[in-house]
Amino acid sequence: MNIWLIMLIGGLLTYGMRFSLIFLFGRFEVPDTMRKALHYVPPAVLSAIIFPELIYPSGNLNLSFGNTRLLAGIIAMLVAWYTKNTLLTILAGMAALLILQLFYT
Amino acid sequence: MSESGKAFWNGVRAEIPLLIGVFPFGMIYGALALNAGLSTPAAQLMSSIVFAGSAQFVTTQLVHDAAPGFVIVLTIAVVNLRHMLYSASLAPYLKNLSLKWKALLSYLLTDEAYAPTILNYEKEGITPVSHWFLFGAGFSLWFNWQVSTALGIFLGAAIPSEWPLDFALPLTFIAMVVPILRNRPMIAAATSAGLIALLAFSLPYKLGIILAALTGITVGTILESGKSPKGML
Numbered sequence: 001m002n003i004w005l006i007m008l009i010g011g012l013l014t015y016g017m018r019f020s021l022i023f024l025f026g027r028f029e030v031p032d033t034m035r036k037a038l039h040y041v042p043p044a045v046l047s048a049i050i051f052p053e054l055i056y057p058s059g060n061l062n063l064s065f066g067n068t069r070l071l072a073g074i075i076a077m078l079v080a081w082y083t084k085n086t087l088l089t090i091l092a093g094m095a096a097l098l099i100l101q102l103f104y105t
Numbered sequence: 106m107s108e109s110g111k112a113f114w115n116g117v118r119a120e121i122p123l124l125i126g127v128f129p130f131g132m133i134y135g136a137l138a139l140n141a142g143l144s145t146p147a148a149q150l151m152s153s154i155v156f157a158g159s160a161q162f163v164t165t166q167l168v169h170d171a172a173p174g175f176v177i178v179l180t181i182a183v184v185n186l187r188h189m190l191y192s193a194s195l196a197p198y199l200k201n202l203s204l205k206w207k208a209l210l211s212y213l214l215t216d217e218a219y220a221p222t223i224l225n226y227e228k229e230g231i232t233p234v235s236h237w238f239l240f241g242a243g244f245s246l247w248f249n250w251q252v253s254t255a256l257g258i259f260l261g262a263a264i265p266s267e268w269p270l271d272f273a274l275p276l277t278f279i280a281m282v283v284p285i286l287r288n289r290p291m292i293a294a295a296t297s298a299g300l301i302a303l304l305a306f307s308l309p310y311k312l313g314i315i316l317a318a319l320t321g322i323t324v325g326t327i328l329e330s331g332k333s334p335k336g337m338l
Contacts, residue, residue, distance in 0.1 A: 001174020003147050010164065010181035011154035017185055019211035021192035025200045030193045037326045038187050042159070043285060044296035044321025045184055046278040048314045049166055051299035052306050053275040061306075069272060076276050080283035087129060087279035090273055097272055 068104055072097035109234040116241025119221035124249045127158070127217060131250050133273060134161055135257020140270045141169035145258055152254040156247065157215060159281070160184045166274045179315055191219040195239070198226045202236055210236060213243025281310035295326030 021028065023075040055061065062070070076093030083089065131152070138148035143165065151161055160181045167177045178315075191214055199207055222239045248294070264270055286292050298321025305313030 001177075004142065005243060006164070006177050007147065007151050007154045009178045010160065011156070013178065013182045014155055014157050014185045014188065015212060017182075017188045018192055018214040020189055020210065022196045022199055022207050022211055022214075025196035033326065034186075035190065036329055037322050038190060038259065039329070040243045040290070040294040040322045041183060041186060041318070043282050044293050044298040044325065045163065045180065045314075045318045046282045046287030047295040047299040047321060048317035049163065050275050050278050050282065051302045052313070053166075055303055056306055069275075072272070073275065075278060076279045077283050080280050084174065084235040084284040086277070086280040087282075088297045090133070093276035093279065094269075094273060097269055101269070 066104060068097055069099040071100055108229040108232075109237045112232075112234045112237035114242035115225070116222070116238035116243075117245045119225060120217070120242040122247045123217045123221070124245060127246065127249060128253045130158055130277075131253025132257035132260065133167065134158065134165065135254040135259075136261025136264065137162070137257075137270065137274055138165045139258055139261045140264070140266070141165045141274075143168060145262075148258055149251075149254055152250050153247075155181065156212070156250065157181075157185055157188075158250075162274060162277055166278075167314075168312065169271055169274070170311065172314070175309065176311045176315060180318070183315075183318055187216075188214060191216075194223055195219070195226070198231050199236060199239075206236055210239050212242065213240065213247055216338075217245060217246050218243035241308075289327045290328035293328050297321050297324040 021030070050073070054070045055063065055067075057067060057069040065071070072093050075096040076089050079085075079092040080089040124155060134152070135148060136160070138151065139145065141149070151164065155161055155302070163180055163184055164177055167180060190258075192211065195210075195214070199210060202210070218239060221242050225238055226235065261270075286295055298317045301320045302313050302316075302317035305316050308316070
C-alpha cells in the first residue's frame with residue numbers, strides 16, 4: 001500500500017476516534033472492559049515492536065554477546081527504569097550502541 | 106481582551122510546559138522518518154494528517170521494517186484507540202457547540218491538549234467561551250508539532266545515513282514503556298506481548314505485531330480484573 005494511502009486511512013481512523021464520542025454524546029458509552037483494556041495498549045504494542053528489534057536485529061535471531069543492539073537496549077532499559085527520563089534513555093542507548101560497535105568491529 | 110481571547114490564551118499558557126516537552130520529540134520524529142525512508146513531504150504531512158506522536162513513531166518503524174499497509178493501519182488504529190476515551194471525557198463539556206466547532210476541536214484532541222483541558226474544565230466548570238481554552242491548547246500544540254517536525258527533517262537530512270539512527274526508534278519506545286511498568290498486569294502485558302512477538306516473528310506481513318499486541322492487552326486486562334485500575338495511559 002502506498003504511504004499516502006496509509007497516512008490517509010490512518011489519519012481518518014484517528015480523527016474518527018477523536019470525533020466519535022463528542023459527536024455521539026449521550027448515545028453511546030465506552031464499555032468498562034474497553035476502558036480497562038486501553039491501559040494495556042502502550043506496553044503491549046510497544047513491547048511487540050521492541051523485543052524483535054533487539055533480538056532479531058538484522059532479521060535473524062541473535063542471543064549472543066555479539067548482539068550490540070540487545071546489549072545497548074538492556075542498558076537503555078536500566079537508564080529508563082532509574083531515571084524515567086526519555087531523552088537521557090535515548091542518548092544512553094545510542095551512546096552504548098556506538099561504543100559497543102567500536103569494540104566489535 | 107474579549108472573554109474568548111482570554112480563554113484562548115489561558116489554554117496556550119497551560120500548554121507551554123507540554124510544548125517544551127514535545128518539541129524534541131517532533132524533531133526526533135522528523136529526523137527518523139527521513140532515515141526510515143519516508144519522503145520529505147510524507148514525513149512533514151504525516152504530522153498534520155495523522156497528528157499523533159506515538160502512532161507516527163510506530164508508523165515510521167513499520168515503514169522502516171517494510172510492513173504491509175494494512176498492518177500499519179491496524180496498528181495505528183490500536184495505538185490511537187485511547188482517543189475515544191478523551192472524546193468521551195470531553196463530550197459533556199462540548200455538547201452545546203456547533204458541529205463545526207466539534208469537528209475542529211476533535212482534530213486537535215491529542216493527549217497533550219486533553220490533559221490541561223480536562224483539568225481546567227473540572228476546576229472552572231463550563232462557560233460560553235470555555236471551548237476556546239481547548240482550541241488554544243490544541244492549536245499551540247499543533248503549531249509546535251509542525252515546526253518541530255520541519256526542524257527535525259531539516260537537521261535529519263544532515264545526519265550521515267550510515268549512522269545507526271534507526272535504533273533511536275526502539276530506544277524511544279523503551280523510554281515510553283519502562284516507566285509505566287509499575288504493577289504486575291502492566292509487566293505481564295509487556296512481557297507476554299514481547300514473547301509472542303518473538304515466537305510469531307516469522308509470520309507473514311508482520312502479523313506477529315498485531316497478534317502480540319492483542320495478547321498483551323488481553324493478558325493485562327484479565328490480570329487486572331477484580332482490582333482497581335491503576336495509572337494513566
